[in-house]
Amino acid sequence: MNDSDKHFLDTSVARSFLLGSNNYRKYFKEQFGSDRLYVSAYVLMEFKRSYLCQIINFYFLLDMPSVHTISDAIQAWSNRFKTSELKAVLQLVSQLFAMRTLDLNNIKHKEIALRAIGQYVKRLEIKTRRGFINIGKNEIQCARAKVTLKFQNQMDFTEDFRAFLYDINEIEVCRENCSVNDFILIRHKAPVESFIKHSEVLCSPKSNENNGFVNITEKLDSVLRGKAAFSCKLCEAIGDAVIALEAPRDMRLEHTDYSFDHLCPVVGQPHYRHPSERAVIKESK
DSSP states (O other), X not given: OOTTOOEEEOHHHHHHHHHSOHHHHHHHHHHHTTOOXXXXXXXXXXXXXXXXXXXXXXXXXXXXXXXXXXXXXXXXXXXXXXXXXXXXXXXXXXXXXXXXXXXTTOGGGHHXXXXXXXXXXXXXXXXXXHHSEEOOOOTTOOSGGGOOOOOOOSSOOHHHHHHHXXXXXXXXXXXXXXOHHHIIIIITHHHHHHHHHHHHTOSOTTSTTTHHHHHHHHHHHHHHTTSSOOOHHHHHHTHHHHHHHHSOTTSEEEEOOTHHHHHHHHHTOOEEEOOOHHHHHHHHO
């Protein structure tokens, strides 16, 4: 890695840099050193949508009158969600409570836990602003990326969180105010068509290395053929393509997803795929 390299972080790396295990965060700090780390408004939006929103959702679950203790909230969350990502959120919240020596079955500790979550979200939001440099580009004009988390009350975060969730989940309004059609179908139509052609000649489209990229191109092909309409949900599915198209060509895109190994060469984007957290932990043993 050259000292002159500028690092543009994909969502997976930005999140791992902040929230990964000790070994994984150490790995990235060794990789990047004291270099400046860059992100886009779209990357920050993905981080807020995929992680901060889930933490805040847990906050409101714990805040429900019918949920009397932290243990009740954890049990309800475990029953409602099964994916590894949401389980990871639950694990982090549990660790947060453990550090404060909270009794999960004590009704009186519920309010302390709510404040702890609120303070955690606030610290994390500050870290994303201070730890990364926003390149100032939002070519897709993603309206969800423009939603900010404001802290008006330093003790009770309920209304601030409610306003944030309301705005970022207004997906129909957000969709009306973005320009993804112009971004994909006009400005970047040629590289998008190249993505699709590249996926059609892959020898093993269902392999772990190719599957994510193929899924993205299938969605893009449906849009180009007029068989699917853009939505926030569809945009979530093609997020890696959006990031690759929008990435600054004078920066190296840092990622962990295999899809960028296909996307970046097509558009001439410098990139580097980092090992998974599991691989780094295994190597460090």
